[in-house]
Amino acid sequence: MKSKANQSQGMLLFKLTLTQRFAIGTLKVREIVPFQTLTSIPYSHHHVLGTATIRNMAIPIIDMSAAVGFRPLQEEELQDCYIIITDCMRTVVGFAVRAIDKIIECDWKAIEAAPETAGANVFVTGITRVEDKIIQLLDVELLLSKIYPEDTSNLYPILADVEREKLKALNILLVDDSFVARKQLSTALDSINIIYHVATNGLDAYEVLKRAAEENNPFDIVVSDIEMPGLDGYELAFEIQNDTKLKDAYVILHTSLSSEICVEQAKQVGAHEALTKFEATELVQAMLRGANHNQKK
Numbered sequence: 001m002k003s004k005a006n007q008s009q010g011m012l013l014f015k016l017t018l019t020q021r022f023a024i025g026t027l028k029v030r031e032i033v034p035f036q037t038l039t040s041i042p043y044s045h046h047h048v049l050g051t052a053t054i055r056n057m058a059i060p061i062i063d064m065s066a067a068v069g070f071r072p073l074q075e076e077e078l079q080d081c082y083i084i085i086t087d088c089m090r091t092v093v094g095f096a097v098r099a100i101d102k103i104i105e106c107d108w109k110a111i112e113a114a115p116e117t118a119g120a121n122v123f124v125t126g127i128t129r130v131e132d133k134i135i136q137l138l139d140v141e142l143l144l145s146k147i148y149p150e151d152t153s154n155l156y157p158i159l160a161d162v163e164r165e166k167l168k169a170l171n172i173l174l175v176d177d178s179f180v181a182r183k184q185l186s187t188a189l190d191s192i193n194i195i196y197h198v199a200t201n202g203l204d205a206y207e208v209l210k211r212a213a214e215e216n217n218p219f220d221i222v223v224s225d226i227e228m229p230g231l232d233g234y235e236l237a238f239e240i241q242n243d244t245k246l247k248d249a250y251v252i253l254h255t256s257l258s259s260e261i262c263v264e265q266a267k268q269v270g271a272h273e274a275l276t277k278f279e280a281t282e283l284v285q286a287m288l289r290g291a292n293h294n295q296k297k
Contacts, residue, residue, distance in 0.1 A: 009108070009227070013101035013135065014084065016065040021101055021130070023137050025227060028088045032100055035081040045147045049073075052083065052094060059085060064095040067143055068123045073098070088140050089256050090277060091148065104130060111137060111229030113177070113201055125177050126229045137229070141256050142180040155184060156191045157280040159288075164192055166291050167284070171217060172196040173249075175205040175224035175236065181256060181278075185223060188280035202231025206239055213245040220248075221290045223283070226255040234269045241270025250290030254278065 010026040031054075038050030038061055047067040051058045061083060066072035073081060073096055083094040111126040126137040159167075174185045174196055182198060189196050197219075199205035205224065212218055222240065226233035233253045240246045253266050254275040266274035272293065273286050 009106065010103050011106040011135075011137075012084065012103050013130065014082070014097045015099040015101060016068065016070050016097060018098070021133060021135050023128075023135050024084070024086070024140055025106075025137075026103060027227060028086045028140055030085040030087050030092070033083050033085065033094075035078050035083055035096060047147055049096060054083075054085065054094070057092070059092055059094050061094040061096055062143075062147060064097050064138075064143075067147065068138065086140060089144055091144060093144070108229045108232065109203075113204075113229070125179075128229075139178050139180070141178045145180040154279050155187050157188055157284040159192065159281070159284055163284075163288055164194070167192070167194050167287060170220040170287070170291055170294075171212070172221045172223070172287070173199060173205060173208060173219045175199045175202060175222065175228070175233070177201050177225065177228045178256065181225060184278050184280075185283070188283060191280075192284070202228050202233065202236040204230075205236055206231055209240065209246050209249070210243070213243075218246065218248065220294050221250045221252065221287050223252045223254065223287070226253050233271075234266070237266070237271040238269040248294065250287075250293050252283070252286050252290065254283075 011023045012026055012029055013021050013023050016022055033054060036052050038052055040050045041048060041060065047063050049061045049063050052061050063073050077098065081096050081098055082100045083096055085092065085094050111128045113126060123139050123143050124136045125139040128135050128137065172194065174182065176182045176185065177200055186196070186198065197208065199208050202224070209219055209222070224233040224236055231239065237251045237253060240249055240251055251271040252273045252275065253271045272290065275282060275286060
């Protein structure tokens with residue numbers, strides 16, 4: 001099955017240095033505009049250059065080069081720069097970049113996961129090649145989390161002891177290619193002492209699921225991001241639903257994109273639920289519905 005999520009998902013290539021190209025998925029991109037006059041924001045993060053008014057909306061503009069560790073944009077460079085307006089994690093921001101290269105179609109299965117040796121604070125979620133050149137896919141969620149630390153009140157679920165014990169009995173798999181998203185999910189479950197397993201992309205998750213089923217220890221609940229290289233969340237849900245050894249797993253899809261997930265589409269590919277935002281208590285309640293669903297079988 002061809003993923004509906006990836007049918008319109010291309011890759012925007014741009015430059016943060018004079019030579020190295022980077023990329024983000026086009027689902028995160030609202031538009032690209034030339035650099036324009038900014039209004040300063042008092043007491044803002046040091047990587048925020050100011051705000052630009054675009055389509056009657058005041059949008060903070062971030063120096064992406066500086067934010068990921070490269071040489072900051074210089075005053076004399078700004079007139080030749082571009083702003084990528086993104087919509088991610090319920091936040092509309094602009095990223096100032098040195099140059100826009102092009103938008104290309106992308107075989108997301110050809111993207112390799114970032115090496116584990118890169119560390120947790122490297123803003124790269126995957127690596128691919130275009131025209132024999134290495135392209136690094138940036139982890140926009142991690143970047144935004146560093147500049148706009150999230151209100152931690154949403155990270156800790158509220159539930160009763162009986163509910164906690166019900167979750168403890170489940171075999172849970174968390175799937176996400178973004179470090180910050182994995183951290184959110186794991187923080188939520190760690191805070192209530194729930195054991196879980198983690199996969200960093202859909203392909204690895206599918207192998208983990210099959211191996212667990214073969215060992216007669218199948219997963220009860222799968223919580224998966226939608227937008228991932230390799231197998232995306234829709235494809236993973238479809239594969240689970242169509243494998244007789246896996247189809248009993250309760251699949252919960254989620255995304256960092258601000259646009260709402262099509263719940264009906266998620267159900268069509270085999271997912272049981274689709275969450276349009278990260279809120280720890282909402283996630284845990286979805287998992288409890290999965291526990292009740294499995295009990296009824």
